[in-house]
Amino acid sequence: MRVPLSWLRSFVPVLPATVDLVELLTRAGLEVDAVHTVGALDPKVVVGRVVSRTATPQAAHFVVDGGPGHPALSVVSKAPNADLFDVGAAVALALPGATLVDAHAEGFATFTVASAKVYGIASDGVLCSARELGVGADHTGLHPFVTDAPAGTPIATVLPLPADAEADEVLEVAILPNFARCLSMVGMAREVAALTRADGRVDVALDPLDVVPGPIDAKVEARDACRRFCTARVEGVHVVPSPRWMQRHLALAGVTPLDLLVDVTNYCMIELGQPMHAYDPARLGADTVGVRRARAGETLRLLHQTAEEPGTALPEGTLLITANDRPVAVAGVLGGAETGVDPDTTAVLLESACFDWPAVRRSSAALKVHTDASTRFARGVDPTLAPVGIRRAVALWKQAFPDLRVTATGDVLRAPIVAGEVTFTLAEIEGLLGLEVGRNELVDALAIVGIAVRDGGSQGLVAEVPPGREDVTRACDLAEEFARITGFDRIPETMPAEALPFHTPSRRYATREALRDALVRGGLQELITYSLIAPDSERLLGAEADDVPRLRVLNPINVHRTTLRRTLLAGLLDTLRENHRHTPDAQVFEIGVVFLPEHTAPGQKLPAERLRVAFALLGRADRSSLHGGSDRPVDFFDGAAVVEHLVRALRVSDAVVRADDGAPWQPGLSASLGSFGHFGVVHPEVCARFDLEGRRVVAGEFDLDALLDAASATFKTVAPPRFPALPIDVSMFVPRATSAASVLAAVRGVGDARVRAVDVIDEFTGAQVPEGMRSLTVRVTLLAPDRSLTVAEAADVRVAVAARLRADVAAQVRE
Amino acid sequence: MSTPDDLDLAAQQANALQQLDAAETSDAIEDFYRAWLAPSGATTKLKRGIGRLAPADRAAFGKNVNALHTLLEERFQQRREHVKTRELAARILAEARDVTLPARPRPTGGYHPVTLVMREVLDVFQKMGFSVFESPHVELDEFNFGLLNMPENHPARDMQDTFYLDTERLLRTHTSAGQIRAMRAMHPNPVRVVLPGLCYRNENITTRSEIQFHQVEGLLVGRSVRMSDLKGVLLQYARLLFGSDQRVRLRGSYFPFTEPSVEVDILCTLCGGAGCRVCKHTGWLELLGAGMVHPVVLANGGYDPREWRGFAFGMGIERTVLQRYDIHDIRYLFGNDLRLLEQFR
């Protein structure tokens, strides 16, 4: 809502300083997003001092001191009185970006100053006339004035503004849904009056309507969507330009002035908040107007469509205004092209209705047409305004057409309009706010916003809510009105007084965050990627069938964000793709949710959301530097290290690593971790699809929900041994396909309590190794809690281990 | 090194001291020790040579040998200290490097800045007794809107552009969607929870707005909760996070699921209230939206609004991230430009 302060002042003559008004409105819930200024009130219009003036054949070329930052502006002026402004003279200088009144426009218009070339000379501002400044009608030359003020002083502090000044300030106020009443100047004025405690009620002065008999036949079929339908037939009018003051108010409020017939309907809408529509009865060609819902297949050419365009298809059920049952307007949204006023109009049929907001919102959304009228109806319009709007419009037209006659009126009301009542107690208000209010203070504060409070006997108090304040239906609404009017600052700061439940820490949350810490400690960089992806990026992984179920949004913002992800890996690879040219070494991870519609629980509508953790490594694992060392690219075992780190951080006890091939992994270099997920070297073809051709990526993705379920809350330590450990190394040849894990399992299978640890310490393949075999060396660490072990004991264990290895994994143990 | 075996102690002493003075290194010093002072050294041998002397001379000779041993021992200690000190000085000199050379590379990880701020917020509220409650990303229209007092076609739905999966399901536009779930989970007990999470809005992606962002919602329901408690809790939050001189300011606002509804400002964390570019010269920064839980919402959560009251607040995380780390484009956050993220290591 754009609120020109000159218009507001016509209702509330004394306004606080603009900065204070902005603060006041903002704190009361009417946030001022911007203050636009015009003419002399624009801070970019300043006192300039002539530094030099040069006559050119067509104009005067000035160099002007515009104050700090603009010591020597070049400005060209065509004003006939330019030669009266000598060096040192004061001029009204509008800097680029300033808004001035357009002195050349036929009606009221503004323009924004911009740098330009005039007659080949740079002109970085405008030297203003009184009309451009909005301080007078004169546009015959530069506005002369005398001042001691230094160059750069805003002109508003120097020039007196006449009462009818066109210079103005316009507040751009964000109107929240509960402030529908403030989509009007009267509503804003009431709010400002309440907040500033300005005297009196804010109403528009209205003459009684002098109506010649003859009711209008209005057929309101769609009563459920039309609360009130007022009409008036007005004769003796025609199309003329609106008076300049009306054009100015409309233009500053953001509506383009057209002609008096249309402008008055717009003026009333902005002033009162009552949208209206003027039809030409001759073009309407009917004596019956009506309100009904669209039937299948109906069309209408709307106001903004040309005769050549086909009509817009009206979705069935759209609320319509009809003439003899023919659609002539989309109710509360937009009129038709064929029935509005035109240059031949001599009479209008004025429609001033109250449509229910759901119907208008539906039409507006279905047709994708949003107008000033639909904005207001969509938030609710006061039903008492409909006849007021007609009286106000007639009064405004009468100023131009003294012989105007109202020949018929109609007013179809769905139900009598009654004031709302809210029964409440003072204790409710005080308890809700945590503030002692007192009955008198409450009554006084609510009276300011037109809410009367009376005694309700044993029930407590009763608030009588005026029409147009249908947002006030409960005690909490009254509490809000009270706090808004008297200021939220009065509410003290307290801590909750009652016993509330103890904080119950979520172990799941804590464990997840501990894992995040562990991965960061492990040298990985955390990422947060998009939940919405292009399904193609996951298809590049080749891990799932093309027809795997995916959740798509109906209204994606672009083709890259259409579908909820099923993996984190695609997002990580996308990130590497975007980064690898400038960041060739990257070790990243993400903890996030994936969406698996096929796992929706029976009877549930929401899809399964699973928490995952994924990582990806690219580039060098070790880096050389001037201190030595050598570059080493990441390989499978760097990934295995991350996995081991992760498993240890969560203290998952039974997470077995097994060789496991499948997309998107490179066969022979990938593994599964229990049933939690997979890791390994990303298949070179998959890398290539992510524009990482020739680069090795090691990655993994795991079901974190399952890992958290398997995580141990705590664990028990083992006391450090008191006697020395005795290591024995066992070397063997095993068939190539025999995994290290199975070798270790075989050693553990000996079941000797003295075996404390088993590790593979060497792997070897080469000339000395028999065909189809490889050499492994296993270190078995022996320990006893109560004595030092002897070499003989070690030899016994070695024999047992060797036997087991031969039996379980067909090992050729070397002596 | 020759160790004379004659018993001329004066000559022996001169010889020994000359050798000691010539010892410049720890090794040479140890050699000297072995030659003269060790149990197998020269002084021991001299003592054994006592048998070759006349009995009358033996006592004096023994005394002199002992004196020689003591002298050499003393001089040896001094010399050893001296050599050690010199050697250490030399080593230190040799080891000196240009300490302004770059450090050895050491892999470090880092948090996403959203995590840093999110954790800070949750930590403070957990200290204040709020428990973390998480709810789904894909929500029913009913939980995201309807039960929060925003029936179909409600004007407040204009405030949020929603990604729909179908007519019933959508991506939550705010963590408030979890309010009803939290209340139904806790009923009939009082509620004190924070609901963190990713939310989604179908908005144009610009330097200031993204299609996904993180919110933290707070919800407290009890039998005597007041708006002054909301103010007190948020003041406490602001003070724990930004210092004990913080203040909070309420402004009127509108949310369908709270009444009264307010925007809560805190003193600008950059200028302390004096006014600066970040606070647009108002001295205040918008912290979050809040209000008293609307009776309809309480009832939908299972709490009789005649007996129960509550407050709720919801804050965005990204705005704080941008402000705090002076990031001028929100698209960096989920675009994951590693050149930006690595600065958080």
Ligand SMILES: [Zn+2]
């Ligand atoms: Zn500031």
